[in-house]
Amino acid sequence: MRALAIIFLLSVLVVGLSLLTLQYLHISAENLIQEITIAQQQIEAGNWTLAQEQLENFAHSWNKIQQKWTIFLNHQEIDQIDLALARLLSFSKACDYNQSLAELAALKLLLSHIPEKENLNLPNIY
Template identity: 30%
Template sequence: MRNLVISFLIFIILIITIVFSINFLISKTNYYSEKANQLETLVIQDSWDKAYDISTDFLNGWEKDSKKISIFINHFHIDAINNEILKLTQYIKYQDKSDALAIIHDIKFLLKVLLEMEKVTISNIF
């Protein structure tokens, strides 16, 4: 009986941890997607100084949050997003509009993929 109770408690803790991690990931990907949309608008409007400030904030925030996200996400995806954000800051710094917009779309796509990989679906279970 004791083993059953302990197993059940471990199962409940596991479910709570999974729910927490998915909610954390959803909130962070939504936050960074919104930042990417904001950057896209600023780059289109040629507001380079403001876009550079936001892109460095984006980079600093992502570096801090990616450490928490890396607990339950493959490092490959986090490294890919890190590389794209680093490129983005340089493209914005040197006012390269077409490459900056391309990288922003790439970041949004990578964030979307990151979120899709963690959804509970039949294809992700098997």
């Protein structure tokens, strides 16, 4: 009976931590997407200086979140975000409108895809 109680408590702990992790992924991804959206608006308005400042703020936020995400996620996905961010920073410094917007879209897709992929649903199980 004691072993059954321990197994039950451990199961509840694992499920609870999984739910907290999913919530953290969703919230942090949404915050990052909001920061990228601000940079996108600045680029579309032609404010390259403000866009670059916003992208530097995003890079700083990403570096903080990345350290936590590496615990939960596949490193290949994190590497893809790093590559997209590096390209975006380079294109924004060159004031390349089309390439910057393309990398912004790719970065948004990567950031929104990760929490969706980690959700507990039937397609992710099979």
